[in-house]
Every structure is written in structure tokens, then in C-alpha cells.
Amino acid sequence: MVNFFNSFLVLLFCLSAFGQTSRYQVRTIAFYNLENLFDTIDDPKTFDEDFTPAGKYKWTAKRNNEKIENLAGVISGIGYPLRKSAPDVVGICEVENFHTLSDLVNHPSLKSNDYGIIHKDGPDARGIDVALIYRKASFIPVSIQAHRLILLNTKRFIEPTRYQLVVYGFLEGLPLYFIVNHWPSRRGGELRSRPNRIAAAELNLKIIDSIKRITPEPVIIGMGDFNDNPNDYSMTKVLATKKEREGIASLDLFNPMARMFRKGIGSLAYRDSWSLFDQMYFTGNMVNGEKPFQLWKVKIYDPAELKISRGTYKGYPFRTITAGRYTAGYSDHFPVYAYLIKEIETLLRKD
Secondary structure (H helix, E strand, C coil): CHHHHHHCCCCEEEECCCCEEEEEEEEEEEEEEEEEECCCCCCCCCCCHHHCCCCCCCCCHHHHHHHHHHHHHHHHHCCHHHHCCCCCEEEEEEECCHHHHHHHHCCCCCHHHCEEEEECCCCCCCCCEEEEEEECCCEEEEEEEEECCCCECCCCCECCCCCEEEEEEEECCEEEEEEEEECCCCCCCHHHHHHHHHHHHHHHHHHHHHHHHHCCCCCEEEEEECCCCCCCHHHHHHCCCECCCCCCCCCCEECCHHHHHHCCCCCEEECCEEECCEEEEEEHHHCCCCCCCEEEEEEECCCHHHECCCCCCCCCECCCEECCEECCCCCCCCCEEEEEEEEEEEEECCC
16 A cells, blocks of 8 residues: 555545545656766866866866755655656756766655656857756656757857757656756846747747647646746747636647746746746646646645755845855755646445
């Protein structure tokens, strides 16, 4: 019985009009910006010198191990109170390479989950990439594609940035696509940098359109640090994400984070303002009941230990590096996650 509850969370919804109780299987999907998870080795092809023992942040093996321990503890706790296990799939950004991911998933806090790793070295100048880790018992990857975003700087040279990672596979038998994102930052100001994120959204849209051409009624989950909020142009106009469940079409993109943002909820803070750059969007067929797995709800994982506990920035994410100083925290972002549910049994209630 213990093993059953570890693999199948049972939720009981009483449908009084029909005298029924439904039992659901739950899967947890998460996204986490790890805030510069680097190893200690200087890569001559990237600008990673700050994260070396002799670099600006004195990135020693001890500090690297502390960072991995912190992050492993966070990931193991996402959704745990309900699901009683670590997430089934986790999208990741700001990780340097496969080796650092391997150290992370093999940490004692995560090793028992038997996570697989999907990662491709990208062209980002600092060497930070997006990736996906997945519990092999829950998700079976079939194909992987890395789509390059071409940006030009003011001198018309290519500005290297992160891939958009597309993973197709099966979640408990359901075929679906994950798109993992880390869109261009707001460096230089939101307005000045906005065209870069619009270009990133256009690439996302191109990917989605190509998926639709080869897969009838595809299930798509987009996730990432979009460096834009749910109400920004890239999300509402380019991707045309919907903010309400009611009346949503099968291939519309639904952004459940929009309602959270309207309530002032965010995943990172800057100058007394909260932003919700870490988001997930879903095709409407995961919302309107067309597919066996449905989106139940989304949340931000922000327990007390992930927050600064006192002072001017009380409640902000507890960072690894603060104002250029090592502070032994976690990340400058909170993780976000979603519960997907699938009905596995309907029982008649005995009144």
C-alpha cells in the first residue's frame, strides 16, 4: 500500500450530484532557474572565469558542492506534500553542462528518483544552457531538438543566446512536447531589449506551428524563464496566450500564471517589485478535458528557507551570489510547478 501511494497520489473529489467519488493519478511538472550552476573548471570557449577558484566569486569545490546540495534539496521538495515524491519532469535553465547536471541528479537528495538528463551545449557566451531532467519511471523521451535563436547586436553581429529545447516523449502513455526556454534578458532596459524577447516568442511560435503540422492535436507544455511577465507583448500578442480556462480551444495556449500575476504573485523580485518571469503555458487540450491528463493547478514553490529572512530584502529569493558576494543561498528565482491529473477510477458513493 505504501508503494501505491508513492506512485499514485489519490485525490478524492465528491460529486454530490451523481453520488460519485473519482480517484486521480497526479504528476508534477516543474521549472527552475538554478542561478549560475557552474562547475569549477575554466572552459576556454566561454566566459565562465568568474566561476573558478581564482575567479571573481572564488568558485571552489566546496562552494560548488554547497550549491548542488541546496538545489537538490529544493527540487526534492517541489510538490512533495501532495505528491510524496520529487517532480516527474523538471525544466532547467542556467546550468553550465551535462557534468553539473549529473552531479545534481546524483546527489543523495535526488538519486533515488533515477532522473534522466537531456542537455545540449548551447552557444550562450557565458556557457549557460537549458535542460530537462525526468524520472525514468514517469516519462520516456523519444526525440530531442535544439532550436537556435538568431539575434543581431547593434553592430549586426550575431548575439549568442540560449537554445530553445524541444523534447517529445510519453508521460504515462500520453504523447506530448516540452519546450524549455530561457529568453534574452532585460539587460539595457525592458524597452530596449524587448525586440529580443519578441524574436524568442516568434521562434516559439514557429516551433509550435511545425509541431502542429506533423502531429494532429498535439499536447504542448512550454516552460521557462521568459524574462517577460504574463501580460507582456511577447506572451499576450505573439504567442496569444489565454488567461481564462472558459471556452478555450484545443490548440489555444493557456497561461495559468496570468491570474497569479494579477494578484501580485511573483517568482523573483527587483527594486521592490515582483515579476513572474518563470512561467508555464499549456495547449487547451490539457485544460478542456480532451486529454487523459489535465492541468489541475500551478504554484510557486517558495518555502521559508528559500527566502531572505530579515532586512531590507526580507521575503526575496535567497541568492547564491548577492551584490558580488557569496551568500550560500539557492537562486534568485523561485521554482514554479504544475500538477497534472488523470482519472483512474470512479466509484459509486455509498450513502
